[in-house]
Amino acid sequence: MKKNCLYLVCTILLTLITNVCVAKSPIHLIQGDPLILLQANKKAIYEVDYSQMIVTDGKEENDMDFYSWMETQDEDNNQWVKDWELKDKKECDKAFRENFNDEVKKGIRLTKLGKDYKVTFRIKKINFSVLALGGMWGQTKAIASGEMTVSDPNTGEILLLLGFDAISGEASYKQISRLKSIFENFGEELNEYLQDYQKSYKKAQKKAAKNK
DSSP states (O other), rough: HHHHHHHHHHHHHHHHHHHHTTTTTTTEEEOOEEEEEEETTTEEEEEOOTTTTTTEEOOOOGGEEEEHHHHHHHTTOOOHHIIIIIIIIIHHHHHHHHHHHHSSSSOOOEEOOOOOEEEEEEEEEEEEEEEEOOOOOOOOOEEEEEEEEOOTTOOOEEEEEEEEEEEEOOBBBBHHHHHHHHHHHHHHHHHHHHHHHHHHHHHHHHHHHHHH
């Protein structure tokens, strides 16, 4: 009984130590095991979900859902809604897939026919109006927060839930470029998070084993 209790304490400490060691990342663990992503022999179907996305300018009273916001862009003689449906959404989906696969080199592959897992990337809030400094006057960048899940494609059970805060995109005059760069920078942040998590996990695992 005493041995079981000690093992439980060690397991809890293992989780806490690992999370603390990667606390500097804008990505944080909500549930599950991030190491599920580091399986090079697995493939996942993927989805970029905009259904909960709120566009903000930093003032809560101006917040609106993504599709309503796109319609306001069309009022200035643009064709955001049309371009989004015809090409921009596909470009963003492609940017997410390619950057995920490029950055998480020793991990699962995102494909259109993946059968092992389903990866869903969900931006919940995005600010397109952050002024870029450093010689790019007039250009703005986007900052986004949201979550990414890994689930069983057959049952829908969530196996991993990662949250992210303040993922910053690149400065541009074009909204679509700001949005696409969120995916690029997320891929880089995710790779760094996974590498740090893996190293911290191994160290914590060794420490817990000594205390058994």
